[in-house]
Amino acid sequence: MPNYTDVLIVDDNQHQLNYLTRLFIANGISSHIVNDSQDTIKQIEKQNPKVIVLDLMMPKMDGFSIIKTIRKDYDFSFLPIIVYSGKTFDIDRRKVLALGANKFFPKPTKGSVLVAEIKKYL
Amino acid sequence: MAHIKFWGVRGSIPTPGPTTVRYGGNTPCVEVRLTEDKFFILDAGSGLRELGLHLLKSGKPIKSNILISHMHWDHIQGIPFFVPALLPGNEFTFYGAEEAEMSIKDILGNQMNYINFPIEMDDMASDLNFMGLQEDSYEVDGIKFETMFLNHPGSALGYKLFINGKSIVYISDNEPYPNDNEVTNEESQNFFEDSNEKLISFVKNVDILIHDGQYTPEEYKSRFQWGHSPYDFTVNVALKANVKQLVIFHHDPVHDDNFIDEIVFASQKMARDAKSKLDVIGAREGLQISLD
Numbered sequence: 001m002p003n004y005t006d007v008l009i010v011d012d013n014q015h016q017l018n019y020l021t022r023l024f025i026a027n028g029i030s031s032h033i034v035n036d037s038q039d040t041i042k043q044i045e046k047q048n049p050k051v052i053v054l055d056l057m058m059p060k061m062d063g064f065s066i067i068k069t070i071r072k073d074y075d076f077s078f079l080p081i082i083v084y085s086g087k088t089f090d091i092d093r094r095k096v097l098a099l100g101a102n103k104f105f106p107k108p109t110k111g112s113v114l115v116a117e118i119k120k121y122l
Numbered sequence: 123m124a125h126i127k128f129w130g131v132r133g134s135i136p137t138p139g140p141t142t143v144r145y146g147g148n149t150p151c152v153e154v155r156l157t158e159d160k161f162f163i164l165d166a167g168s169g170l171r172e173l174g175l176h177l178l179k180s181g182k183p184i185k186s187n188i189l190i191s192h193m194h195w196d197h198i199q200g201i202p203f204f205v206p207a208l209l210p211g212n213e214f215t216f217y218g219a220e221e222a223e224m225s226i227k228d229i230l231g232n233q234m235n236y237i238n239f240p241i242e243m244d245d246m247a248s249d250l251n252f253m254g255l256q257e258d259s260y261e262v263d264g265i266k267f268e269t270m271f272l273n274h275p276g277s278a279l280g281y282k283l284f285i286n287g288k289s290i291v292y293i294s295d296n297e298p299y300p301n302d303n304e305v306t307n308e309e310s311q312n313f314f315e316d317s318n319e320k321l322i323s324f325v326k327n328v329d330i331l332i333h334d335g336q337y338t339p340e341e342y343k344s345r346f347q348w349g350h351s352p353y354d355f356t357v358n359v360a361l362k363a364n365v366k367q368l369v370i371f372h373h374d375p376v377h378d379d380n381f382i383d384e385i386v387f388a389s390q391k392m393a394r395d396a397k398s399k400l401d402v403i404g405a406r407e408g409l410q411i412s413l414d
Contacts, residue, residue, distance in 0.1 A: 013313075013316055015312035015313070015316055016312075016313065016316075019312065057257070057271035058257070059256065059257040059258060060256055060257070060258060061256060062219075062220070062256060062257070062271070062277065064221070064222040064277065065220065065222050065256075067222065068222040068223075086273070086299055086313060086317055087273065088300055088347065089274075089275040089276075089347060089349065090275075090347075091275040091276060092275060092276065095223075095276070098223075099222055099223070107313050108313055
């Protein structure tokens with residue numbers, strides 16, 4: 001049986017991963033974390049998430065490149081991507097939306113707002 | 123022999139004129155010289171033109187790696203006027219943050235399309251190479267360097283180079299992460315602490331930190347989210363990280379020489395008041411710092 005998870009969280013910051021995991025558990029959302037952004041595609045294949053929550057500024061492979069890779073992938077191109085980033089400049093918001101992300105939230109955003117957006121896709 | 127030389131220190135746009143002669147009006151370009159033949163160039167602002175003319179004096183083939191902090195005009199506008207790149211026998215490799223939408227070559231070359239400039243990048247007769255970077259560690263021509271993503275619109279990189287047993291960090295454009303007081307939960311606190319800590323960790327104990335210090339704290343209030351730092355943030359980072367020498371960089375185009383003096387004096391006072399040995403200077407064209 002393949003795995004199915006609600007949310008794949010891609011972030012290099014351990015505090016963020018801990019916080020989001022706890023936030024999602026408290027709201028009945030299952031999640032799987034990806035600490036090394038280079039593993040994102042492999043974990044999408046393995047975990048079959050319904051939504052991705054994605055950081056932007058990460059070592060080895062940044063979030064912009066991940067969005068582009070997902071949107072070009074035949075199997076995953078329609079996967080909803082919610083960008084959750086400390087980059088709060090409007091130009092970056094426009095850039096990630098142009099690349100194909102579904103939503104941009106600056107860090108920090110109230111947990112309830114993030115959860116409400118995710119639940120739209122579950 | 124090994125040294126750093128500043129060819130352009132101004133942010134945003136070149137600012138020639140009688141009120142900027144001491145610090146200079148050219149946009150960012152810094153030469154990091156290892157030996158007579160081996161050197162790196164940090165950013166390709168309008169200062170690159172002067173550096174290019176200087177390099178031609180040797181009469182020898184020129185080879186260099188050019189590390190671009192980001193692709194905003196003030197950091198790339200010197201390329202069309204970089205004469206060594208027009209001449210066969212020379213070789214340059216441009217490095218910059220990898221962009222999802224476009225190659226480094228296209229980003230740099232588009233400023234020279236035939237409508238904007240009479241010579242296209244493909245017409246430059248030197249051997250030009252292009253390499254996209256992420257946040258990582260690299261080694262080029264025997265020199266190790268690390269990169270770090272900065273808080274600036276678009277993808278911008280800070281560079282840490284290890285040369286002659288010394289460490290040099292170049293962070294031309296960077297803004298403190300905004301603290302949203304409306305979100306005061308655990309995540310918010312951790313996020314700002316982590317972001318701050320990451321920058322401090324990157325510059326920890328370095329010998330020379332070249333960092334954006336474009337604004338006064340008062341100016342910063344009305345230039346929030348423009349992607350630049352007030353000098354007090356920059357000095358505090360240097361103090362917390364035990365940096366040996368801080369070079370205030372990326373001067374605002376509206377600041378004349380006397381105003382920049384005041385920023386430098388205020389920064390030096392912060393270091394004195396903290397009873398720190400931190401040496402603070404203002405970047406100016408022609409400034410040379412020995413690495414021997």
